[in-house]
Ligand SMILES: Cc1cc2nc3c(=O)[nH]c(=O)nc-3n(C[C@H](O)[C@H](O)[C@H](O)COP(=O)(O)OP(=O)(O)OC[C@H]3O[C@@H](n4cnc5c(N)ncnc54)[C@H](O)[C@@H]3O)c2cc1C
């Protein structure tokens with residue numbers, strides 16, 4: 016089974032086809048370089064051509080042609096994924112979704128849109144229509160697509176209230192095109208959603224999305240400072256447990272993150288300042304300020320709804336949280352990398368303090384309040400001063416020893432980035448929907464190597480060899 | 483200090499004054515008869531006249547006049563309170579708020595209204611204006627006022643998501659008139675709200691209210707049945723812990739409540755059916771049905787969003803829950819009374835089962851899912867087949883022994899119906915705002931008898947003597 020790239024290109028020439036090597040290279044990359052391990056493994060990876068469908072019919076045509084000519088297809092939203100999810104390990108076609116960006120219908124509590132719509136544009140449309148917005152969004156909100164968020168993301172701003180993207184109810188319906196001789200169109204709801212959500216486009220192309228909405232408010236952005244890290248983390252968790260106070264994000268940053276990596280915050284804090292960043296609904300501000308008044312350990316540093324003496328405002332607060340924290344750190348100190356940790360209920364505080372005592376400041380805590388099974392928990396997007404792969408592995412092992420779940424962000428496969436188990440629903444659907452295994456090759460271990468045992472990093476045998 | 487009723491009436495004659503003995507008697511009563519103990523203690527209580535102010539200026543005038551003539555003032559919303567909260571123990575003036583029912587302003591996330599507005603009318607206004615509704619409401623939604631809910635209620639439909647009325651953020655602002663020679667107008671937010679919310683109108687009259695709003699949806703009403711009670715309760719708790727599935731109420735009824743007391747449900751169940759009643763957001767129905775599909779022990783009996791074979795529909799689902807359950811039971815069996823229990827996190831299931839093993843079917847469980855400090859818990863509005871006061875006290879004692887908090891609904895004072903402790907904030911504000919102690923006399927023990935020790939039922943010494 017060899018790919019006939021030339022034939023596929025010829026057959027697709029009437030579409031929006033990009034053959035410029037510089038732009039192909041750009042569109043073959045995502046934020047994989049966040050990870051030193053992925054940077055080593057994937058830096059050379061490049062597709063053969065980029066095609067940008069304008070509608071579902073064109074998607075079907077592209078898949079039909081690529082199927083006929085054995086050409087791998089790797090879908091691209093905005094390429095903000097940070098595990099190389101959108102990188103074409105075997106070259107081939109980059110299916111760029113940016114032109115399919117229509118918002119089709121808006122109703123109370125839900126929206127129907129095409130996958131290429133940018134999160135920010137989607138929110139603008141639902142807000143203008145009826146004061147609604149997405150329940151949750153990636154911190155790459157200004158650039159990422161809704162399709163990429165569903166196929167490659169996990170949650171983010173809003174997850175302190177609504178849980179993760181995979182939780183029941185957080186996606187309503189997905190329309191999917193298969194990679195077969197005659198591509199089929201399928202509509203998934205309920206249990207079927209798990210087949211293709213967070214599947215990196217390995218088993219179908221999402222062409223329409225129905226998502227639940229929440230009310231949109233003019234959220235008040237806030238920074239609150241603390242002298243100790245446990246006080247900051249406890250404040251965020253306790254605030255999130257206030258059932259009557261509506262918040263959208265609560266991020267906790269160990270000192271000296273605020274001082275060293277948040278350049279606009281720096282003039283207002285010291286290296287010893289632990290910071291909490293919050294977005295609070297305007298009509299919850301009275302409740303929030305009452306809560307704050309009961310916590311003498313907390314000092315209000317900034318609120319976006321009042322005049323202040325900041326010469327340069329901090330910008331949107333949510334662009335300090337989730338993966339944006341690491342991005343800010345990386346800009347100051349390129350030796351920083353990170354881990355994704357889950358500190359579960361109920362003993363999250365003890366686990367975090369155990370890790371801090373053993374590793375701070377080699378690793379610095381960055382926590383995000385989440386909801387999991389109705390409880391407040393913390394996601395850790397821990398910043399690590401990278402030295403060697405061995406040391407990183409040791410740090411990961413220590414987290415696992417104390418029961419802090421790690422989602423390894425230094426791996427490009429679905430399984431290794433998740434719970435290291437095969438998702439049977441995704442695998443079975445791939446067998447049905449992508450019989451030739453042409454969709455985003457190398458990202459689903461269970462397809463390529465069912466006996467893989469997860470000791471050591473998986474390396475896709477058919478990855479392009481470096482030039 | 484004797485009340486000069488005649489002088490007060492003369493001075494207020496230009497207002498909407500009601501002197502008809504039959505209507506005065508009707509407006510002196512609430513749902514106190516729910517409780518056999520309160521029925522005995524309060525049945526004879528009656529005011530001297532009713533006055534219905536049209537605006538805050540008239541409220542001030544009434545308070546000024548009554549202060550001058552030492553006339554007690556007991557405020558009335560709709561009189562749906564069930565602890566005799568609105569009953570004038572020392573006679574005097576009934577201040578009826580029904581004419582002050584304006585909805586003044588509606589904004590994203592909040593509404594400003596007068597206290598006499600009926601909950602249902604308030605919701606209709608905010609829904610029509612911008613698709614919003616109150617976060618929570620009493621099950622007496624169709625008749626109760628927002629002022630009475632705040633001054634006398636505690637929570638209800640919506641509390642499974644937003645917690646109790648007293649939780650920070652669930653009331654934004656209250657405007658209050660004091661009972662002094664020269665009544666003052668005060669605006670309360672934050673910590674000050676606790677002075678007058680749930681104070682039974684003992685220390686000020688609420689004349690304007692600012693409440694947070696949630697999005698209004700066309701909630702789908704559902705009944706789900708179970709063969710065992712623990713399965714039903716666990717289902718409700720687990721559903722409430724699904725962060726992505728938006729619900730408004732989740733009530734659990736032990737068999738044979740559904741069969742014996744819910745007349746329209748009876749044809750569809752057996753005496754062995756345990757029932758869960760739910761309201762689910764329409765855009766969460768896919769998530770809900772997926773959750774349901776994972777629970778073979780649960781059978782869907784009714785959903786309001788589809789055709790069904792019910793000859794007579796059940797009516798709004800929330801009128802089965804909260805205190806309406808007891809109302810339905812009482813209509814069938816007048817010997818039923820009830821208890822208010824708090825089964826806290828995390829061991830609520832064990833506590834409930836302990837009580838059930840010892841007392842069912844003498845007492846039948848009715849649970850409401852609530853949120854408390856960010857956790858799902860159960861409020862119990864347990865139905866009790868009343869025999870003697872001694873037996874009721876024994877049942878209460880047993881609940882307390884196993885750590886199930888009881889809010890005694892067979893008492894008419896603030897303290898006994900609450901946590902049996904003096905609320906200093908309310909007492910201190912009464913000293914300031916009602917120096918003569920004329921507002922709703924006999925309802926705040928700490929005012930009348932600071933040394934009261936809470937053994938046995940408090941009996942207000944200056945209560946009217948039975949005719
Ligand atoms: C600074 C930064 C911050 C981030 N913050 C967050 C965060 O808060 N939360 C979070 O979850 N993630 C976060 N991420 C990761 C990433 O941004 C999100 O997952 C984002 O939503 C991806 O969207 P995208 O359009 O860029 O998708 P891409 O990166 O282009 O694609 C992501 C995956 O989805 C697949 N895909 C895209 N469109 C389709 C489609 N239509 N059908 C099938 N498969 C498709 C791609 O093949 C790829 O595997 C962050 C990344 C960075 C760099």
Ligand SMILES: Cc1cc2nc3c(=O)[nH]c(=O)nc-3n(C[C@H](O)[C@H](O)[C@H](O)COP(=O)(O)OP(=O)(O)OC[C@H]3O[C@@H](n4cnc5c(N)ncnc54)[C@H](O)[C@@H]3O)c2cc1C
Pocket residue numbers: 512513556557558559560561562563564567568579597598619620621622625626627628629630631632633634635636637638639681682683684686687688689804805806809922
């Ligand atoms: C069948 C039934 C179901 C119920 N369900 C619930 C429930 O789900 N949740 C719940 O919390 N309660 C419930 N209750 C209790 C009661 O209905 C609620 O508390 C209700 O909101 C009271 O409103 P109301 O207008 O009838 O007030 P009233 O009964 O008229 O007054 C209640 C108290 O508030 C005071 N008050 C009224 N207006 C003012 C004002 N403007 N300023 C100062 N004080 C004032 C009164 O003096 C009185 O002490 C229920 C009662 C019944 C009978």
